[in-house]
Amino acid sequence: MASDENDELRLVNQLGKSKRCHVMEKESFSSPEIARILNAHFIPIKLDREERPDIDAIYMNYVQATTGSGGWPLNVFITPDLEPVFGGTYWPGPNHSMTAQGTLLSRTVGFLEILEKMKHVWTTQESKCRESAKDITRQLREFAEEGVHSRQLGEEHQGDGLEIDLLEEAYQHFLKKYDNINGGFSIAPKFPTPVNLQFLLRLGQWPRAVKDIVGEEECSKAAAMVINTLRKMARGGIRDQLGFGFSRYSVTKDWSLPHFEKMLYDQAQLLDVYLDAFLITRDPEMLGAVYDIATYLTCPPMAAPTAGVYSAEDADSYPTHSEKEKREGAYYVWTLKELRSVLGDRDGNICARFYGVRADGNVARENDPHDEFISQNTLNVTTTPAALAKQVGMAESEVTTILKEGRKKLREYREKNRPRPALDDKIVVCWNGLAIGALARTSAALEEIDPDKAATCKKAAVNAANFIRKELFDDQTKTLYRVYREGRGDTPGFCDDYAFLIHGLIDLYEATFDETYLQFADTLQS
Numbered sequence: 001m002a003s004d005e006n007d008e009l010r011l012v013n014q015l016g017k018s019k020r021c022h023v024m025e026k027e028s029f030s031s032p033e034i035a036r037i038l039n040a041h042f043i044p045i046k047l048d049r050e051e052r053p054d055i056d057a058i059y060m061n062y063v064q065a066t067t068g069s070g071g072w073p074l075n076v077f078i079t080p081d082l083e084p085v086f087g088g089t090y091w092p093g094p095n096h097s098m099t100a101q102g103t104l105l106s107r108t109v110g111f112l113e114i115l116e117k118m119k120h121v122w123t124t125q126e127s128k129c130r131e132s133a134k135d136i137t138r139q140l141r142e143f144a145e146e147g148v149h150s151r152q153l154g155e156e157h158q159g160d161g162l163e164i165d166l167l168e169e170a171y172q173h174f175l176k177k178y179d180n181i182n183g184g185f186s187i188a189p190k191f192p193t194p195v196n197l198q199f200l201l202r203l204g205q206w207p208r209a210v211k212d213i214v215g216e217e218e219c220s221k222a223a224a225m226v227i228n229t230l231r232k233m234a235r236g237g238i239r240d241q242l243g244f245g246f247s248r249y250s251v252t253k254d255w256s257l258p259h260f261e262k263m264l265y266d267q268a269q270l271l272d273v274y275l276d277a278f279l280i281t282r283d284p285e286m287l288g289a290v291y292d293i294a295t296y297l298t299c300p301p302m303a304a305p306t307a308g309v310y311s312a313e314d315a316d317s318y319p320t321h322s323e324k325e326k327r328e329g330a331y332y333v334w335t336l337k338e339l340r341s342v343l344g345d346r347d348g349n350i351c352a353r354f355y356g357v358r359a360d361g362n363v364a365r366e367n368d369p370h371d372e373f374i375s376q377n378t379l380n381v382t383t384t385p386a387a388l389a390k391q392v393g394m395a396e397s398e399v400t401t402i403l404k405e406g407r408k409k410l411r412e413y414r415e416k417n418r419p420r421p422a423l424d425d426k427i428v429v430c431w432n433g434l435a436i437g438a439l440a441r442t443s444a445a446l447e448e449i450d451p452d453k454a455a456t457c458k459k460a461a462v463n464a465a466n467f468i469r470k471e472l473f474d475d476q477t478k479t480l481y482r483v484y485r486e487g488r489g490d491t492p493g494f495c496d497d498y499a500f501l502i503h504g505l506i507d508l509y510e511a512t513f514d515e516t517y518l519q520f521a522d523t524l525q526s
Contacts, residue, residue, distance in 0.1 A: 183232035
């Protein structure tokens with residue numbers, strides 16, 4: 001610890017589950033050289049953004065405002081008054097692995113240089129640093145208060161309601177950004193952004209006045225953009241084609257190469273969107289995605305034995321039980337040789353064609369700075385069973401059987417021979433609120449189609465809601481707590497915990513007609 005805590009600069013660090021978080025953890029925070037300077041001249045503070053999203057948001061806003069971008073890992077130097085002086089995301093550590101690649105990162109200032117510079121600046125210009133920190137904090141506070149004042153002003157005109165013209169403007173915004181070939185609304189990296197998809201999908205389901213302003217054809221186009229996006233995602237590497245669930249985002253614009261971490265909040269929101277898409281279109285492909293996500297949320301490892309759903313699975317894992325070095329996506333990627341070894345030559349080649357697996361791998365060199373994907377393949381659905389049957393001169397039914405059995409065999413091989421990625425086994429209320437609502441809606445929608453699956457979804461939602469009521473809500477003080485891990489955490493719930501849980505409880509009431517969930521929602525609301 002630093003010698004005089006009242007005068008030393010603090011370094012707030014927040015490591016997530018992304019590749020660069022793991023890289024920085026290994027390169028910098030496992031380095032004796034870094035440790036020496038950190039402990040001698042700074043006070044290191046590790047922040048858990050899932051437990052304290054409010055603090056994370058403050059410093060993330062600072063980094064975004066001063067650098068133009070953000071993300072994790074998050075590193076911010078702050079004064080003893082907790083005001084930010086300088087910040088950024090990933091900085092390469094000593095002898096970092098990307099230097100040898102000749103990438104842009106090899107010309108980036110390293111973390112050790114940053115620490116040395118900040119030590120010098122703080123020692124020689126402390127008063128200037130404090131003044132600058134106070135000034136930027138004042139500006140950020142004023143910016144934040146603008147939103148508060150705008151909301152207060154809006155409260156004076158609550159009766160006016162939403163201006164429908166804004167919906168048309170929002171539609172035009174997404175139309176301009178839409179990728180007609182690959183779906184989605186950006187180039188790369190590509191995030192699913194379920195709330196945007198849900199807005200566009202439901203545009204045509206709103207009252208007639210909306211269609212009159214936005215346009216009937218435009219509402220249909222909005223839904224078509226979403227369905228195409230969902231279909232491209234469902235066939236892409238962003239979806240776990242063997243197991244269940246979706247990765248957080250795609251590194252590539254065609255959804256083929258994911259960043260492999262899986263987050264609960266993504267699964268819950270995507271389950272809602274795919275369910276809406278199925279209810280509107282009755283497309284079996286949308287229903288297949290609903291089944292996959294629901295299975296992921298209601299089965300180990302994500303389903304907690306106590307009830308509730310865990311937070312996330314990491315991107316990195318060990319390729320085999322005997323290896324000591326983790327690699328990104330090691331649990332999910334395959335070589336052509338592996339497919340043939342597990343399935344045999346004939347079935348292996350057929351599955352390889354279906355999933356776009358090649359002998360030299362299907363990950364472009366520019367997307368593999370660490371050489372982790374040499375000859376490796378992400379699994380993407382590149383054709384249909386009917387088209388594949390024509391290519392190989394077989395009956396479609398036979399090809400369908402080979403693909404179905406191949407998927408099962410590959411999943412079983414993966415589960416037996418590859419260590420699963422690390423599990424973040426915190427139960428976070430807001431994300432469980434999203435899951436409760438999505439599972440409740442899914443159970444109601446599947447009651448006539450598949451009563452057993454509906455019952456599984458309903459049971460998971462009910463158990464999660466009851467668990468939160470029992471373990472994370474204090475009946476005497478009417479306080480909701482945010483996190484459970486081997487017992488209740490000390491952090492009270494934030495607005496999103498209350499909002500998402502209330503929303504989920506209302507969905508659960510509508511699926512069960514059990515008034516206790518409505519009463520609990522009312523208690524939380526009050």
